[in-house]
């Protein structure tokens with residue numbers, strides 16, 4: 001099992017454990033974490049699974065793909081740590097990952 | 107449904123399932139007028155999900171119909187292979203009257219222009235607009251007659267969307283129905299009855315030129331005053347847009363007018379119809395108004411007010427085992443994808459508490475995904491909050507559909523509200 005922490009915009013924390021291999025978005029949906037809409041179901045095509053990766057994890061998570069970068073370009077309140085949750089797979093390497101959620105998915 | 111409508115549907119299904127595949131023409135306006143198109147899409151999804159139509163099926167020649175949810179996602183997310191230029195409907199732009207707009211542009215131009223108008227629908231701007239939207243909806247609903255038949259399309263759907271656009275543009279409120287007219291004109295098919303078919307090009311250009319003149323007046327007024335939060339002021343003062351050429355300015359205005367008009371309008375009408383046809387779902391909603399956001403998403407899926415978007419292949423490519431050639435036109439039928447039983451359970455049912463109701467494709471996917479989706483959802487949400495506060499039921503007594511394979515909507519919808527709460 002791998003661990004991940006979601007921190008809502010209000011500061012509420014959710015600590016979740018899952019089998020490795022799901023995306024950050026899929027874990028959020030599976031555990032009903034509020035604040036992730038995931039309208040396209042993981043196709044990198046809606047940008048409603050926007051998360052901020054904790055700076056300490058940025059290097060291990062890595063950068064965006066091309067389409068991801070374009071999609072993020074149209075999201076609201078984007079920061080250098082922004083990623084689309086459906087494009088990050090939670091592997092053993094990311095055990096303990098911390099992500100924050102934006103005020104709204106837009 | 108009335109029994110004659112059911113007969114027509116049974117007959118259409120029979121026909122849809124028996125005619126040769128090659129004879130299925132989903133652009134035949136008759137299927138849209140009498141609402142039998144879904145039977146044909148069911149057949150295509152089942153038997154030929156990436157289907158080539160012969161040139162006789164559309165005045166602009168041959169095209170492909172992509173009808174399955176996942177194939178549509180594949181096309182929508184590959185904007186390098188499937189370009190939005192030169193047009194996002196099967197009609198090519200007129201040679202002597204082009205309206206450049208970012209919905210029909212590829213990156214990088216698309217991205218730059220989209221980013222300029224985006225702030226108008228930012229979450230913070232939407233919360234600023236919300237009280238005004240609510241007040242206007244309240245007034246409109248309070249003026250509706252009780253116990254007599256009226257046209258919901260005209261009195262509510264068209265009215266509210268016209269008001270909304272007038273607000274976004276800070277457009278003279280008393281002239282707001284001009285916006286409706288321009289929107290209708292921009293999307294009406296040559297043979298829709300709005301135009302003299304022989305003189306379509308000329309008449310179309312004349313209407314668009316009127317629109318252009320009007321908005322140029324507003325631009326000139328805004329450019330000489332302090333910047334404000336309305337869209338025209340934003341464009342007139344924006345670093346990247348203030349030198350836009352007039353035709354491009356107008357192209358983008360038309361995009362926002364059409365985008366914010368037909369779509370939301372037909373969802374508003376569609377919501378009344380869907381809840382009227384499904385009294386159990388209406389009862390569920392009345393019992394739990396917290397279902398409104400989910401009902402709104404479900405209505406947008408169920409209605410899919412823009413039936414398709416077109417792309418043009420920039421290279422030879424395989425899709426669903428078919429060879430699409432460079433230059434071919436590809437219609438992504440969102441209306442069909444939203445009824446794809448392999449992705450959406452019981453797709454033909456209207457379910458106000460559907461799990462994951464937001465997972466539909468009516469707003470498109472990828473870089474052109476609807477800019478106004480949150481605004482549309484907000485308007486629909488407020489509309490239903492205020493309807494539930496006032497009217498125990500709204501009965502649909504008759505309707506007429508828009509004869510278009512692009513705008514899936516209602517020309518009129520006669521309703522009766524028996525009483526207030």
Ligand code: HEM
Pocket residue numbers: 190194208209210220361362365366367369370373406410411412415416468469470471473474475476477478479481482
């Ligand atoms: C239920 C209501 C609505 C539906 C179903 C809808 C549907 C769509 C669809 C399917 C697209 C994708 C176009 C493509 O992929 O080629 C789109 C784009 C767009 N919509 Fe909407 N729309 C709605 C409401 C609105 C509203 C209220 C506005 C404006 C205020 C708006 C403005 C736009 C714009 C500007 C685009 C172009 C985006 C781009 O090319 O990047 N829409 N819409």
Ligand code: FES
Pocket residue numbers: 025038039040041042043044045046047048049084085086087
């Ligand atoms: S779920 Fe749509 S982009 Fe991630």
